[in-house]
Amino acid sequence: MSKGFASNYRIVVLALGVFLCFSGVGVRLVFLHVIDRDQLLRYVDKARRQITPDRAKRGDIIDARGNVLATSRSLVVVQVDPQMLRKEDESKWPELAALLDLPFKDLETIFRTKTRPAKPDDVDNDDRDIRWAKLGENISEEVYDKITALKVKGVYGDRTYCRAYPHNQLAAHIIGYVNKEGTPAAGLEHYADFYLRGQDGWRESEKDGRQHEMAQFRTREVPAANGFSLVLSLDSSIQHIVEVELDEIAKKFTPEKATIIVSDPNTGFILAMANYPTFNLNEFNKASLESQRNIAICDQLEPGSTFKIVAASGALNESLVTPETRFDCSLDKIEYKGKVRGLPHEAHPFANPMLTVADIVSHSSNKGAAQLGMLLGEQRMYDYARKFGFGEKTGFPCGGEIDGELAPPSKWDGLTITRLPMGQSIAATPLQIHCAMSVIASKGQLLRPQIIREVRDARGERVYRFDPSSRGRVISESTAELMAYLLTRVVSSEGSAAKVEIPNYELAGKTGTAQKLINGHYSTTHHVGSFVGFFPASRPQVVISVIVDDGHLPGGGIAFGALVAGPSFKRIGEQLIPLLDIKPVSTIARPQLVLAGGRL
């Protein structure tokens, strides 16, 4: 037998060598995996493990026609590490400054400042290296692509989602905004944050020595769930019409404040709501707090004559009067519950002071309204005011709504029963006044004013739908129809707002001119003029409220509602006719039918 290719000695030495090597490796493995395991794992975890957040995209706010009112856009914060800058890139600095819209001198200062002086309490007195400086924020992707193409070493960007409002000031008070810290601060952004914000995700993985993620070591991953989108009932075309009209009012009458609200009386959904003053949502930080207030729900004012619909509706609904019942509106005093009460003055004198209920409404008689209130009595007058929605929040889904003021009869003084029916001794928000008029247009129902139609998920599927919501019946349907007819007479040739009429469209409305309460006294120079109404009266399709606070007529005089608000109502109405396809009403003998209690 052959001896083999190796000698005994060599084989033993080689075998021993291999054994020792394996033993060495085995011992080291025991040390690494058993003895030092916990310490090493802690070290590895600290050095290599990373959790990367995956930011959810905030949902959009969309109007009734699908226009995007609020969305999230990607923006880049461009930064620099001055220590990483290279000499050969200096020729690219001017172009970089131009792309960043930064003066070249400023950019050069940032780039050349490489150290920060040591603090006085620093014992080593060493200047510290600057490793980070911000060059610009809100840089668009397009510009950032150009910056990246320059390949300036040390310049890099961090992406972030930022809220954008493509229509600037349109519906600013409704939409609200998300502030620089990402906190929803106002409007629907704040109210519906639960739906809009989404849920951030995260990813657990490891990183290499250059801080790059090693994707193969991803262990757990929770994807981000983007926020839901809101579909509003608000129509940006109508909103634009309303805001243009507010601009006109502001230019012509220089009011302190003004509000216009447009809604659908059949559902209660708001089609437009705008205030003056307003602000640009993309520059909310430059706007005053005063201009950011949604006056329509945050401010209260005396409704004035627009409130007379409450007294008239109540008296008609209780069958205490008919439209033909006459009242002596020349009286200065009247006896009520054994006491003589002073009646309010009329704004306009009447040729024949014996006014019917229909005349009281159309001529806006203060004495007549007071007598209707006295006929109802304190408790019923108060109950009807509450039923019409005064003295409590409407439930409008935007923050900051106030209750208004309506004292219970136990707190009334002797004059309140004569002043409340004409809209004094009460304070209401413009939206409450609008809702009260909507009761007549909605056939006697008080509907909750709503703005959110639908909630949709990120794929556009409907998650929730908001349906019309009734807050209760206020007056009977026949009373509402009768009141609607009586209100058409306000804009007729004999009414208080004859110039507001749109032929064939049966406008129904009520003017209001309330004296402002200044330092506890009713002012004779400062007024709140309003016009609140709807059309067509027989089948209402739109309710419009125009309220102008402290407007000034160019030629001087009292800023009556018919003068400062009525024309705006008409102009808005005329523009809404083609937009909402409102058809004219055939001119059959409707008055006789309605007065006879008939239906059309």
Added chain:
Amino acid sequence: MHKTDRHAFVSQLLVYTLVMICFTGSIGLGTVWLRNQIAQTANSIKTFEQRTAEVERHLSETTTLIAAEQSPDVLIRRNNEWKLGLTSPDFRTQFVRINENAEERLLAKNNRDLFAPGPTVQAVKFVLGGTH
């Protein structure tokens, strides 16, 4: 044990050891290759994710720009800049309301055409590859 047998045994052991080393080495290399493939796949998935995110970012940017261009203020400005002369329709002069039933009106029109004395439609003959 015979000396020659011992040598043969040691030689065999050495060969087996070398085979084992080659085998475990192959397994080791295979594992490294597999891990490399996993890393490459993971990195390509990551690249796709980054590209998807980039596309989404550009999409949101474009959506914002389109929405801004569709705002009423911009549309009015463009109308003036480009002198398009577009105005809102005037419901008094440009709208014609039809009070009768539209379906009945169309039906009557159709019937009139059907029972009209002369031919209402001119016959047209088409010839393949030539003029009619």
